[in-house]
Amino acid sequence: MPVLRASIGLAARLAEWGGGRVPMVAGRITSALASPLASPLAPDDYLGLIDPLLSARHPAGRVVAVRPECAGAATLEIRPGRGWAGHRAGQYLPVGVEIDGVRHWRTYSITSPPEAPGRTLTITVKEDPGGRVSPHLVHRTRPGTVLRLSPAQGEFTLPEDPLPPRMLMVTAGSGITPVAGMLRTLAGRRLSGPAPDVVLLHSAPGPDEFLFRAELAGLAARLPWLSVHARYTRTAGRLVPEHMGVLCPDWYDRETWACGPDGLLDALERHWAAAGAGERLRVERFRLTPVPAQGSNMPGGRVRFERSGVEADSSASVPLLETGETAGVAMPYGCRRGICFGCLAPLVHGRVRDLRTGELHGEPGELIQTCVNGAAGPLALAL
């Protein structure tokens, strides 16, 4: 179908024109004029068929390059489409990845500076060997792959100009990713005042696992205001807050950003609070819902109904619909047998078990049938 291919090529070129502004304006005008004609769909639904990047309602990005980083990690360069609203340095990006026909959502920190319209952004993904999505992104994603994008999120960000005069970044493992985005932004930003003094303390098992090591070393060599200290835990042991006095003697006075495993962040928070500097520490946690072990005697869990402010214990064999109704929550319901999809409710976090098949499932944001799913550990529903 050469005509179709040509029109897709044209659409892609259109998307690049004027840094994406031309199609954005044109898209808005067409949408306004054409929406009564497309009812009950939107013109966007037709545009998205020509090229997913033209869709504003379901924003998407196309992978233009996949670059291997250190062991088990890769950087994906993504060209976002019409629906992308930009980001601030340090924010994370929910990415919808399709595997075997099923879309999975994961969030990754954006490692590139806030982009000019039409430019690409990057995320750096570290493979979780037991996971499903990260190995797919690191090893099996080819340029041309379309990923769905949600708006960038998170308050763990670099402040706007003017910056605090002295800054400290404490990171471990893939906790470096949002901070790398901030440092790259700082390195490229034209500042109104003098450059801030920035110290990065990064902890990794060894030099091979230190993401962006060469680049950050290069930046530190080039920029007088940046110093980078690596701590390799395989040889030097874990980073503990008590080391701060040696590694960064003036840590107490610095505005601090920390990202890494919960254990480290908890310890840092205690340390900073004890010193009365709690308000100068910002932390970012990568939250993962632990998958409960498979077994016949599942304990169920405590269910929180967020909008109603109700909590109730739910045994593993009781449908969440019943748990909610017993607790007095106004639950949507239908056939109560799993056929009509009238009882769908968004899962905020946690996992559920399909009472018909025993299958464990549930990702944040997923709509689940409360009449045929029971609690598999603590969870929250947006009801």
Added chain:
Amino acid sequence: MSTTAVLSNATGKPTEELGEELDRIRAEVVAARGTDDARYIRTVIAVQRGLDTGGRAALALSLFPPAWIAGTAMLTTAKILENMELGHNILHGQWDWMGDPAIHSTTWEWDFLTPADAWKHTHNHLHHTYTNVVGLDRDLGYTILRMSPEQRWHPVHLLQPLYNALLAPVFEWGIALYDLEADAVPCGRKSVRALLGDLAGLARKAVRQAAKDYVLFPLLAGPSALPCLLGNVTANGLRNIWAHTVIFCGHFPGAVQTFSYEEAQLDGETRGQWYLRQIQGSANIEGGPLLHVLTGNLSHQIEHHVFPDLPSNRYAELAPRVREICARHGITYVSGPLWRQYASMWGRVLRHSVPHRY
């Protein structure tokens, strides 16, 4: 000949085995759903939107008769696909597993007068839960037709062959009014306020849909306005007649059974008994792949009723297996070519228009 099934005849044990066998098939398909299924539904969506766009474009030039024929044919096909293979099946949640918000039962709206939410309640919940139970499944005759000897005869039923024929070309209006459940207001099952709310929702959608097909597109066609309007009316009419045909052939051929509340044993009905009732209350239409796509695979009405939330493209491969299970369990599996099911359905409409008890 229409009969009323006595489910209690099936002894507990075999029905349980039936339930387990069908549950296993369901689990197999759930585990096997993947890339190919996703590609299938996306292809149908692309084809449907392509036909829709092509049809609209051709009808804009429909002063030329060949353009009128091509445009009307494309638009009719697009509307049929949109209604049957896309709307009906997506609103059943058959594609929710993909996690694609653009192809999801909670976000999909269709080019049929009934708003998706209202239809999901009467169809997915009431019809699929209480399939062919007299008095509970309002789809059994859509409150105006008498399709079972269990339904009380009323002199107006003498006219039902006539009004069933008149219903077909305006089927979407009939379904939209029926989905309002106005008959539930006098008996207190539905409040007047709820009825007014539903009425407003329907009015909003009807205005948008009618404006699009009968005002905006004809106006855009300029000198071709009149033939364009005629093409749109034809496409909607043919879509309605087709939807009426498929749906009536799926539940009303003569051999399909109806149930009374007691026979269906709805309180404490087991999974096996539910499956049995779904099979006995539905009928298949035999034909080629094109027929199956154009009916939204509701030609496999039995498989659809047994597995309403499995992707429609899987019904064809499931049908021989379900049929084999039915043969083994001695369960009637009503299936036949379109013409025979259609004639049989009309026979039933005629037979029950008179106050005879079979």
